Amino acid sequence: MHRRGGGAGAIAKKKLAEAKYKERGTVLAEDQLAQMSKQLDMFKTNLEEFASKHKQEIRKNPEFRVQFQDMCATIGVDPLASGKGFWSEMLGVGDFYYELGVQIIEVCLALKHRNGGLITLEELHQQVLKGRGKFAQDVSQDDLIRAIKKLKALGTGFGIIPVGGTYLIQSVPAELNMDHTVVLQLAEKNGYVTVSEIKASLKWETERARQVLEHLLKEGLAWLDLQAPGEAHYWLPALFTDLYSQEITAEEAREALP
């Protein structure tokens, strides 16, 4: 590493800093850092012991993973923040979730042209499981959510939208504000939504409903059906269950990342 101000200048600066500490007579972070270093070593040992007994449990048991994650969240620790963290290194949780992240990205990319970049958690789950094959570790929906939350750091536009007891996963940087989200939630019941439905359920003006629907059309998240009985239906391919009994084609897989 190339240190800034290397050489005599840095040494002098360090001496000055140390002199300052002594001068103020303060118990600097230094003491606590030393303490932390020691405790860190002890913790590492405890974790190794835990891992030797229960690593398999975490690997095989999605519910236990949930417990583990929840407890970490409670105390303010993110076991997935870095592959270099103890949790990742010793419990292997990191690799599990980071690889899942890759698989999620690939599935979303392969299906994007069908659904505009919006997919239900169920469908994502199914496709990911298919991709992983028979002998791979079990993956729960909770696992997917956690992996996706981590993916947000990549600036990809990954979003998680709660709808009717489940979630829609957004994988493209389409701007979806609260109005769009609420309409998506409304559409979840039947897979489509109409202007009248929006006006009745949400008490919006026609213009507001139209704007939201136009935006969804533009972003490729909704399809316009002018031949539906009554008024125009706006369908959300993300919510079609029939569409998803189809496999990802070889071409779609090729379109996804190398």
Place this chain on the structure above:
Amino acid sequence: MAILLSQIVFIEEQAAGIGKSAKIVVHLHPAPPNKEPGPFQSSKNSYIKLSFKEHGQIEFYRRLSEEMTQRRWENMPVSQSLQTNRGPQPGRIRAVGIVGIERKLEEKRKETDKNISEAFEDLSKLMIKAKEMVELSKSIANKIKDKQGDITEDETIRFKSYLLSMGIANPVTRETYGSGTQYHMQLAKQLAGILQVPLEERGGIMSLTEVYCLVNRARGMELLSPEDLVNACKMLEALKLPLRLRVFDSGVMVIELQSHKEEEMVASALETVSEKGSLTSEEFAKLVGMSVLLAKERLLLAEKMGHLCRDDSVEGLRFYPNLFMTQS
């Protein structure tokens, strides 16, 4: 003290960090004129924050999200006023969706008792120790904040690496190389090596998502977390490596070769669009052999620079050469 669910517009989560608890931010409609008297008559904020010092935020968020979707209050007579002294509610909410699944798992958990409870006990003990580490790091972080300028670079680097090991969020604002550590610096150098050729093969630019997949597929084990990748990439420029991280207005993040000049690519993009009269991102992507994501960014940049105009309709976003500029 209570707020009607119908007052809620939107909710979002905020993760816990050092010195702050996990929160749920609840955005509200403006208060109705007939609102009950409460702790405050009015507020300049249109939201409240619920703080979860211990735990419960995940479950609370899920249930509240569900209520927001079901909107059962819309089926209730409007005149029903808020009762502050509710007795225990008769019956429970029918467990739907993920909440229902979690509950079933809870029961199953209780069944397959033995192994789990030992693991769970051990886990709880471990977490107590982990919590001590968090408290200690909070205390150190506070000292650092108080003594801005008195802590050495070495100590900062050490502290950051301890936080990294434990997975504790880094509050240290004093930046030598962003929020990265030694580890991230090494990683940055590795990435420069690994990505040189792939970048050249892809016209000098790749989205961070592509990089994430490429690098982790190649590694097979000891994978990088998304944050590891981002923190390493933030250091590329400072370390004078031949790649850099770039963030577009849309929030899309890419890695570019230093030699790559996106603004120059814009000139050739303009030519391509002019030749065809007009193009959408998908059409342009296909012609040029780029991902749609990056194609869109290039066209947006061209628009920002004034070379292209957009036609935004329900049929999609189409770009035209900006004749206002060229024919004035």
